């Protein structure tokens with residue numbers, strides 16, 4: 001099957017390149033609010049966040065911490081609103097997100113990103129579906145720069161629980177998708193009983209991608225092919241179109257290519273282009289890839 005793939009170098013808060021109701025599935029992993037490695041990006045995309053960090057340095061107020069956290073989620077929610085517009089009725093949105101632990105103003109705390117995203121997506125009009133917990137043994141909390149089980153050694157009560165899981169949140173726009181009776185695309189896209197039993201359980205034990213030592217590759221925080229492969233197979237049929245509004249290294253487009261689905265990825269960081277091209281090479285003969293820079 002011939003498929004088309006577009007990489008759009010632009011901010012996904014607005015996706016004027018996409019018509020209403022033209023996308024069947026969104027699979028993505030955004031920058032995680034309150035995880036230090038994404039601070040600069042949030043501050044660049046939303047300069048109000050940069051000003052709030054300066055304010056926190058000056059006033060050390062708890063209220064300012066809340067304002068920063070709120071502003072980060074408001075920044076992401078613009079993309080969730082655009083996604084809702086472009087999804088077809090019955091289209092699914094899958095968002096991989098981790099909660100964050102961080103010490104601010106001398107206080108260690110949890111920032112429950114998954115619950116904030118659920119709130120924002122529900123306000124946008126999405127219906128929340130049962131979500132997946134991706135068990136990821138590499139995520140260790142750090143307290144005062146130390147390792148996993150710290151706070152007070154073996155003595156109660158001041159130690160913290162380790163965050164071992166990330167979330168794959170699932171949402172639907174509108175009602176269930178409908179297909180004509182005996183639609184061959186649906187039957188050709190069926191999964192096996194073994195796949196169904198493994199994929200439709202709540203806890204996924206999938207090994208994370210090994211991050212390379214290259215600065216730029218580490219910065220993308222790529223998710224594993226297996227996660228995206230499952231989500232595309234679970235929630236689309238062959239010939240559908242998949243969107244990733246936070247493309248990073250191009251994992252979603254790569255898996256769409258391999259599964260006979262069309263795809264579109266948005267990415268603001270042009271420096272990732274060589275990495276994306278490397279990941280998508282050699283592209284299957286049946287895939288047409290185009291790269292669009294909105295600025296040009």
Ligand SMILES: C[S@@+](CC[C@H](N)C(=O)[O-])C[C@H]1O[C@@H](n2cnc3c(N)ncnc32)[C@H](O)[C@@H]1O
Nearest residue numbers: 011012030031222223246248249251267268269
């Ligand atoms: C967590 S990474 C995605 C990693 C990706 N799943 C992969 O496998 O490589 C998030 C990406 O979103 C990009 N990004 C952040 N805000 C964006 C926005 N508003 N529009 C488009 N891309 C954005 C960042 O540059 C970063 O590459």
